[in-house]
Amino acid sequence: MKAVVFKGPYDVAVENVPDPTIEAPLDAIVRITTANICGSDLHPYEGRAPLEAGMVLGHENMGVVEEVGPGVNRIKVGDRVSVPFNLACGTCRNCNDGFTSACLRANPSGDPGAGYGYPNMGGYWGGQAELLRVPWADFNLLELPAGSDFENDFTMLSDIFPTGYHGTELAQVRPGTSVAVFGAGPVGLMAAYSALLRGAYQVFVVDKQTDRLTLAEQLGATPINLADVDPADAILDATDGFGVDCGVEAVGYQAHDAAGEEHPEMVLDNLVKAVRATGHIGVVGVYNPSDPDAATESAKEGRIAFNxxxxxxxxxxxxxxxxxxxxxxxxxRDLIIHGRATPSVIVSHELKLDEAAYAYDNFDKRADGWTKVLLKP
Amino acid sequence: MKAVVFKGPYDVAVENVPDPTIEAPLDAIVRITTANICGSDLHPYEGRAPLEAGMVLGHENMGVVEEVGPGVNRIKVGDRVSVPFNLACGTCRNCNDGFTSACLRANPSGDPGAGYGYPNMGGYWGGQAELLRVPWADFNLLELPAGSDFENDFTMLSDIFPTGYHGTELAQVRPGTSVAVFGAGPVGLMAAYSALLRGAYQVFVVDKQTDRLTLAEQLGATPINLADVDPADAILDATDGFGVDCGVEAVGYQAHDAAGEEHPEMVLDNLVKAVRATGHIGVVGVYNPSDPDAATESAKEGRIAFNxxxxxxxxxxxxxxxxxxxxxxxxxRDLIIHGRATPSVIVSHELKLDEAAYAYDNFDKRADGWTKVLLKP
Amino acid sequence: MKAVVFKGPYDVAVENVPDPTIEAPLDAIVRITTANICGSDLHPYEGRAPLEAGMVLGHENMGVVEEVGPGVNRIKVGDRVSVPFNLACGTCRNCNDGFTSACLRANPSGDPGAGYGYPNMGGYWGGQAELLRVPWADFNLLELPAGSDFENDFTMLSDIFPTGYHGTELAQVRPGTSVAVFGAGPVGLMAAYSALLRGAYQVFVVDKQTDRLTLAEQLGATPINLADVDPADAILDATDGFGVDCGVEAVGYQAHDAAGEEHPEMVLDNLVKAVRATGHIGVVGVYNPSDPDAATESAKEGRIAFNxxxxxxxxxxxxxxxxxxxxxxxxxRDLIIHGRATPSVIVSHELKLDEAAYAYDNFDKRADGWTKVLLKP
Amino acid sequence: MKAVVFKGPYDVAVENVPDPTIEAPLDAIVRITTANICGSDLHPYEGRAPLEAGMVLGHENMGVVEEVGPGVNRIKVGDRVSVPFNLACGTCRNCNDGFTSACLRANPSGDPGAGYGYPNMGGYWGGQAELLRVPWADFNLLELPAGSDFENDFTMLSDIFPTGYHGTELAQVRPGTSVAVFGAGPVGLMAAYSALLRGAYQVFVVDKQTDRLTLAEQLGATPINLADVDPADAILDATDGFGVDCGVEAVGYQAHDAAGEEHPEMVLDNLVKAVRATGHIGVVGVYNPSDPDAATESAKEGRIAFNxxxxxxxxxxxxxxxxxxxxxxxxxRDLIIHGRATPSVIVSHELKLDEAAYAYDNFDKRADGWTKVLLKP
Incomplete structure (x- = not known):
């Protein structure tokens, strides 16, 4: 099959690789119809996270079931499915508790949590390819209505729509709250969209890229450009000095100020300032236990000296x-099916799998208008 | 009346001061029967927090209502009452939401939250005295059964029993969880006690003072002496490497290692290591937005560079x-009345109000066996 | 002042009555700008609930503060305010727990819960009048922005918008759930509106009055006319036989079938059938501990023989x-101010206080198009 | 193998039946070490619930894994396990939501929920036998420490300890609440025990059998004999007329009054009276959608005319x-392992499997002292 293969930093290629096969009784093989490029694919792409050459990339996947193992008893060949980016066993303690993000059995390293397309998440091949092997298929796969309706909405279900929504859950957004989302990348936009869906009365979105802020405004949020104003001060001013009820961090450790300098504590500092006393912050932007390429000794150890x-x-x-x-x-999914959520509004590009290298290059450069890229194998 | 007056660092005295009076229609005057010394009284005592000479100290108060203002309609003269350390208006947004700790109206400075015995908490005189003025008395006072039964248990209701319990609430302790409490001072002991009351199956308590660890063990907890072992490693070893479900921070920014050196990030670092993936940490040990006497520039700004x-x-x-x-x-309170909680087990000393200077001196030195001191005016 | 006075069953009149005065230090007097007629005003109007002649009616009130007692310290003369229909002391156990609907002190009868315009709710005069006395004003009154903006939206805050919303809270409506609301009166419509606000993906509304069902559809709900179909069967059919996640009862004990016959157990029976296994029902339609006019002996004792x-x-x-x-x-309120909720969409009539008798007559007859009536003193 | 076989009403026998075998890849075979008799086994035993002759009884099972199917990847041969009475697929919507009690796939009838030993729960053979087939073994089985420690405590984990605990969860018991449990059978006793474990300050237990009430008192509860007093009145008297915060129904539709007459609405009536305004009732005593043998037409249709x-x-x-x-x-389980829960205190009899008929006979008669019977194959 054809697949997007990591060759080295800033180098991906579409190559022929062996087809995946049923390796265990609970496996399924999914023929990919859409696979997105995610901001976190850029961490290894930029050489900021370890990845070995030859790995197939991609953890935002959906498609149609092509084959199932003999122990699969719920999912059937021909089912259209969304593949969550977390790969989980369904029977360990953390899966029982609903934390598929911290599955204790799927990652052979013993660390909690597994996924597709990363060596430290279990080494499972990704889905920017024609086919994908999905372990514990009955547990992991979400059924979708047959056909091709809502394809670009449903493809957001594997990661960024739930991840943005999770940010609002961690931040305890409920009807009648005010919210500040830092970061207007795909996850930040989905967080803002989710906050409005959950009944927030006002949602601020902070970023420095005007194309993304424009999109945030179109979703119903109030944009704040950190290149123009101090964002926490702007939020305090807009809330009688009290701050917002809820804050969502959708940037992560690689936060850059308006001058382009990296400050890992910058977003948390701003959120602590902009969120009201007794408020809540949800962090879905990624931080790491260690970061060898960080600017300071402290940050290299995963220490974030925020207030x-x-x-x-x-x-x-x-x-x-x-x-x-x-x-x-x-x-x-049910909100999409009934026309009450349309996360595809943030899709900027639909490309062929063969165009992956071009897509990675532009998305990594944050080229103007490259908000969210879908690959269609 | 007689009262414990702050004269300057390491200097308190029992002096005659004017009796408090009804200043507003919702005030009450309480004749104090027991007032405890709290670990946080030691911050100003040591000169580590600002306090002006002449202030009456004390925020852990109980007694009998002596007089009420004309707007008081629930509490009556003669009622035996516990006085929560938070002083709250009962009608602002935060009080409505149950956050009396962040009352928006009681502190004239405009900061959320007010209390007794601190200039930055509204400047209200404390209760280590014969009499105490309590604003918004109907809202703030908790009725107790008449008489003198359970006096040393009820006196824990003004601060440390609820504060320890709050740590376990923030840490989401529920039946069948494992818990690590860092700090075996009065609040840490009350947190451990609360965790067991809430059905934890195992509670570790970490400290370096053996008398306090012995008390923790008597309460049913598993003591860990950080002078002997790395506490996070010890907890990981005892939990098959997974860590505990819940962690409580009952130390604060003045954490000292076994060698007596201050490390403001030490306890958070240990908790992050000792708590399992998907777990929860509740922090009731005090950290401040700024700490001019801290060892590092970063800590002076309230920055805590934990992992x-x-x-x-x-x-x-x-x-x-x-x-x-x-x-x-x-x-x-109801648990105490029905014999199901006995927080007085940690009381080490009952002294006369006149003995306050002696009590402060020994409690500040963490003299052996000085766990919790009650003053009886 | 002028006020709507109950004279006897099916007989109300606008008469001159004495102005209310400050009776206790925490009282305020509110000059009413809008007072709504509520469906529950019809219970005494129809003689189905006890009410003595001479009582001023009305519990859905808003206006401007005209005078405050000496103990009032938050609310000020001139504040524009919404008056919750529950009248609560703010300091009893149930008020502390957020259950102002079950205040233990405001109702002299000793029953939990007090309100305006009912003898069994404490005997407080209602607000279909020029002026209203509000006890414990600091606690009970909700501040609104000065001026007259959003008047017809804000007037929904005293009862039916929160009551409809409460139905969805009791039914545990959250994003991505399906909901069935029985009853398309003002409360049912507000419940449907609230369910959509909270992110439900589909909301069914069941009634037999076509004008109200049309309004439900305009709000975004799916109408079901129980005169045409068995409503529970229709909901099961529309949900693959599983039923909806959440059900809201907004009818009460006086439920009538399509033929006009009263069946107190009808709506609960339908909800139990139409809600999926593991689902939740929230009941805000009124049932009573006894109902002397009920059709059966069992119902007279408050027994509802549902499945x-x-x-x-x-x-x-x-x-x-x-x-x-x-x-x-x-x-x-904050959702209204920021344009994200417009409950006034259900208002059908704005009348002068003098037109109260005409308004009661038509509203009681459920005259076509009389959905919600506001009186403007 | 030997197994307890239902022959007809009031007739069970230990007979030789074919050994169970691995029928699907996710099955396991468990060698039973302890199987309890449950109160709900008595429904078919008395002919009150349908059961076909030849069925192997028993849904409270534990043992050691003897064999696993090729798709089982977590549980291993030799593991000591508890078998929950609910049999669940682990991948349907309700299982995903934690409602294994309403699994949508395990019961071939299509009804939500499956179990062992009942024709209407899927027809799976029970575990009062030497061996038991457990479908979806990785999901359903709970691992226990190897060996034989805590055997009589762990055997409570398959049903009645969690069921009693569930009653307290539904009733929202938390620290510092008061609780009334109706029914002092095994489930009621486990509910009372759970309430105390969760920190209730007082737990009333209502029954009319003195041996069971004595046991309740030994557990720390306050017994109330309904043969002596009106139980709701007694609870109101003991709570200053307010009632308890939480009520647990552990009796079900076959409630009998002191005179031995059946009243299906009796316990709910009492709970509604004995629970305070704003309180919560959790019902784990069984009610059915239809009950052909009920005394009234209404009850035959599953209607319970409570207040x-x-x-x-x-x-x-x-x-x-x-x-x-x-x-x-x-x-x-973890509370048992750490010595903080000992549910075996209610075990009255440990018998051989061969003594099953004798055990059913006595347990059904509620013979004095027959509280809980364990069979040891």
Whole structure:
């Protein structure tokens, strides 16, 4: 089959690789119809996260079931399915508790959590390819209505729509709250969209890229350009000095200021300032236990010297971590089917699988208008 | 009346001061029967927090109502009452939401939250005295059964029993969970006690003072002496490498290692390591937005460079802040009345108000066996 | 002042009555700008609930503060305010817990819960008048922006918008759920509106009055006319036989079938059938502990012989009761201010206070198009 | 193998039947070490629920894994395990949501929920036998420490300890609440025990059998004999007329009054009266959608004419249904392992499998002292 293969930093290629096969009784093989490029694909692409040459990339996948193992008893060949980016066993303690993001059995390394397209997430091949092997298929796959309706909406169900939504869940967004989302990348936009869906009365979105801020405004949010104003001050001004009820971090450790300098503590500092006393912060932007390429010794050890003292003083909670997609994807699917959510509004590009190298290059450069890229094998 | 007056660092005295009076229609005057010394009284005592000479100290108060203002319509003269350390208006947004710890109206400075005995908490005189003025008395006072039964248990209701309990609430302790409490001071002991009351199956308590660890063990907890072992490693070893479900921080920014050196990030680092992926940390040990006497420039700004990267990676939530006492004190009172909680087990000394200077001196030195001191005016 | 006075069954009149005065230090007097007629005003109007001649009616009130007692310290003369229909003391156990609907002190009878315009709710005069006395004003009144903007939206905050919303809270409506609301009166319409606001993907509304069903459809709901189809069967058919996740009862004990016959168990029976196994029912339609005018002996004792056996078998929860308005009115107000909720869409008539008798007559007859009537003193 | 076989009403026998075999890739065969007799086994035993002759009885099972199918990847031969009474697929919508009690796929009839030993729960053979086939073994089985420690405690994990606990969860028991449990059978006793474990300050237990009430008292509860007093009045008297915060129904539709007459609405009536306004009722005693042998026409249709009008008026929630055992069994197991729960205190008899007929006869007669019977194959 054809697949997007990692060759080295800033180098991906579409190559022929062996077809995946049923390796265990609960496996399924999915023929991919859409696979998205994710911002976190850029971490290894930029050489900022380890990835060995030869790995097939991609963890935002959907398609049609082509084959199932002998132990699969729910999913059937021909089912159209969304594949959550977390790969989970369905029977360990964390899966039982709904934390498929911290499955204790799917990652041979023993670390909690597995996924597609990363060596440290279990080494499972990704889905930017014609075919994908999905272990524990009955548990992992979400059924979709047959056909091709809503394809570009449903493709958001594997990661960024649930991940943005998870940010709003961690931040405890409920009807009648105000929200600040830092980061207007795909996840930040989905967080803002989710906050409005959950009944927030006002959602601020902070970024410095005007194309993305324009999109945020079109979704119903209030854009704030950090190149123009101090974003926390702007939010305090707009809320009588109290701050917003809820904050979502959708940037991560690679946060850059308006001058382009990296400050891993910048977004958390801003959120602690912009969120009201007794408020809540949800962090879905990625931070790592260690970051060898960070600017400071402290940051290399995963230390983030944000103003926690103020967070304590204000009684703010900070909830963090990867999204357990299965916790949300059914409900979000049903909102799409009934016309009440249209996450595809942020899609900027639909390309062929063969155009992957071109797509990675532009998406990595944050080229103007490249918000979200879908590959169609 | 007689009262404990702050004269300057390491200097308190029992002096005659004017009796408090009804200043507003909703005020009450309480004749104090017991007032405790709290670990946070030591911050100004040591000169580590600002306090002006002449202030009456004390925020852990109980007694009998002596007089009420004309607008008081629930509480009556003669009622025996517990006085929560948070002083709250009962009608602002945060009070409505149950966050009396962040009352928006009681502190003239405009900061959320007010209390007794601190200039930055509204400047209200404390209760280590014969009499105490309590604003918004109907809202703030908790009725107790008449008489003198359970006096040393009830006196824990104004602060440390609810505060320890709040730590376990923030840490999401529920039946069948494992818990690590860092700090075996009065609040840490009350947190461990609360965790067991809430059905934890195992509670570790970490400290370096053997008298306090012995007390923890008597309460049913498993003591860990950080002078002997790396506490996070010890907890991981005892939990098959997974860590505990819940962690409580009951130390604060003045954490000292076994060698007596201050490390503001030490306890959070240990908790992030000792708490399992998907777990929860509740912080009731105090951190401040700024700390001019801290050892590092970063800490002076309230920055705590703990390993947040690992917290994100493990999907751990961190909830923080002062306890809103009214959220818990009725239920804890009822447990005491029915013989199901006996927080007085940690009381080490009952002294006369006149002995306050002696008491402060020994409690500040953490003299052996000085766990919790009650003053009896 | 002029006020709507109850004279006897089917007889109300606008008469001159004495102005209310400050009776206690925490009272305020509100000059009414809008007072709505509520469906529950019809219970005494029809003689179905006890009411003594001379009582001023009305519990859906808003206006401007005219005078405050000496103990009022938050609300100021000139404040524009919404008056929750529950009248609550703010300091009893149930108020502390957020259940202003079950205040233990405001109703002299000792029953939990007090309100305006009913003898059994404490005997407080209602607000279909020029002026209204509001006890415990700081606690009860919700501030609104000065001026007259959003008047017909804000007037929904005293009762039916929070009450409809409460139905969806009791029914545990969250994003991505399906909902069935029985009853398309003002409360049912507000419940359907709230369910959509909370992110439901589909909301069915069941009634037999076509004008109300048309309004439900305009709000975004799916109407079902029980005169045409069996409503539970229709819902099961539309949900692959599983039923909806959440059901809201907005009818009460006076439910009538398509033929006009009263069946107190009819709506609960339908909900138990139409809600899926593991689902939730929220009941805000009124049932009473006794109902002397009911058709059967059992119903006279408040017994409702619905199919509880099936509810148990399906594992359905049933949560019930009057709305504690303060739990929701601030958030709903903020949604109105920011243009994200417009509950005034259901207003059909704005009349002068003098037209009250005409308004009661038509509203009681459910005259076509009389959905919601506002009186403007 | 030998197994307890249902022959007809009041007639069970231990007979030789074919050994179970691996029928599907995810099956396991468990060698039973302990199988309890449950109160709900008595429904078919008495002919009150349908059961065909030849069925192997028993749904409270534990043992050691003897064989696993080729798709089983977590559980291993030799593992000591508890078998939840609910048999669930682990991948349907309800299992995903934690409602293994309403699995949509395990019961071929299409009804939600499956189990062992009942024709209407899927027709799976029970475990009062030497061997038991467990479908979807990785999902359903709970691992226990190897060996034989805590055998009589662990055997409570398959049903009654979680079921009693579930009653307290549905009733929202938390620290500092008061609770009334109706029914002192094994489930009621486990509910009372769970309530105390969760921190209730007082637990009333109502029954008319003195041996069971004595046991309740030994567990720490306050017994009330309904043969001596009106139980709701007694509870109101003991709670200053307010009633308890939480009520648990552990009796079901076959409730008998002190005179031995059956009243299906009796327990709900009492709970609605004895639970305070704003309180919560959890129902784990069984009610059925239809009951052909009931005394009244209404009850035959599953209608229970309790005073719902009063429940609405008091704002009481009623949550109901079978326990999803997996939601609780891990935590309860860990409490047992660490010595903090000892549910075996209610075991009255340990018998050989061969003594099953004798055991059923005595347990059905509620012979004095026959509280809980364990069979040891």
């Amino acid at each position: 926690y003292g103020e967070a304590f003083f204000k009684g703010i909670s900070i909830a963090s971590g990867q999204c357990p997609v299965k916790k949300y994807n059914r409900e979000l | 947040y990267g690992e917290a994100f990676f493990k999907g751990i939530s961190i909830a923080s802040g002062q306890c809103p006492v009214k959220k818990y004190n009725r239920e804890l | 509880y056996g099936e509810a148990f078998f399906k594992g359905i929860s049933i949560a019930s009761g009057q709305c504690p308005v303060k739990k929701y009115n601030r958030e709903l | 719902y009008g009063e429940a609405f008026f008091k704002g009481i929630s009623i949550a109901s249904g079978q326990c999803p055992v997996k939601k609780y069994n891990r935590e309860l």
